[in-house]
Amino acid sequence: DAEAAAEAVARQGEHEARLRFAEAKEEELEAELAGRARWREEAEQRIRRMVAAGEGLERERARLRAELKETTLLERAKAERLADARGALEQEEQLAEILKARVWALEEDGAVLTRREEEARRARRQAATEHGEEMALLELETANAREALRTSARSRDREERLAVAAQRKELTEQWDKERCGWAEAR
Numbered sequence: 001d002a003e004a005a006a007e008a009v010a011r012q013g014e015h016e017a018r019l020r021f022a023e024a025k026e027e028e029l030e031a032e033l034a035g036r037a038r039w040r041e042e043a044e045q046r047i048r049r050m051v052a053a054g055e056g057l058e059r060e061r062a063r064l065r066a067e068l069k070e071t072t073l074l075e076r077a078k079a080e081r082l083a084d085a086r087g088a089l090e091q092e093e094q095l096a097e098i099l100k101a102r103v104w105a106l107e108e109d110g111a112v113l114t115r116r117e118e119e120a121r122r123a124r125r126q127a128a129t130e131h132g133e134e135m136a137l138l139e140l141e142t143a144n145a146r147e148a149l150r151t152s153a154r155s156r157d158r159e160e161r162l163a164v165a166a167q168r169k170e171l172t173e174q175w176d177k178e179r180c181g182w183a184e185a186r
Contacts, residue, residue: 001163008156015152019145026138029131036127043120054113061106068099 075092 001159001166004159005156005163008152008159012149012152012156015145015149019142019149022138022142022145026142029134029138033131036131040124040127043124047117047120050113050116054110057106057109057113061103061110064099064103064106068096068103071096071099 071092075096078092
């Protein structure tokens with residue numbers, strides 16, 4: 001019975017150690033989750049800044065397109081009215097090429113920002129999926145450890161009751177022998 005009680009205590013210690021491990025793991029995952037939340041907030045702030053910059057670039061692009069359109073219209077009007085001012089026309093064409101290059105560069109920047117934003121969204125979705133899986137596994141491990149601890153406690157209680165009953169029986173038998181001995185001695 002002492003071995004069984006010692007074994008039950010050892011099992012309970014083992015289950016308690018598992019529970020402590022699961023709780024430590026849960027704290028570790030919660031800290032990691034907090035770190036990921038901070039990272040996510042920083043990433044969202046960067047994305048918002050990038051979006052704001054993208055919107056600014058989009059406004060600049062629209063302004064430049066309008067400017068380009070206006071310049072092109074002016075060039076046509078000047079060409080019709082000032083056929084002899086070809087030098088000025090060449091300068092306007094060069095300006096139009098510069099503006100087209102700037103528009104193209106802005107469009108490229110906008111495409112890069114869009115790709116980065118999509119990558120950031122994918123990373124957030126992936127992190128959320130991984131975290132959900134880790135939390136589900138941790139909850140399962142915690143539930144298993146708690147059930148094992150409850151089973152160990154029930155087993156220990158039963159073994160203690162059996163030990164007390166055996167001891168009570170032994171004491172009763174000793175008492176009966178002593179009473180018999182007293183009765184015979186009288």
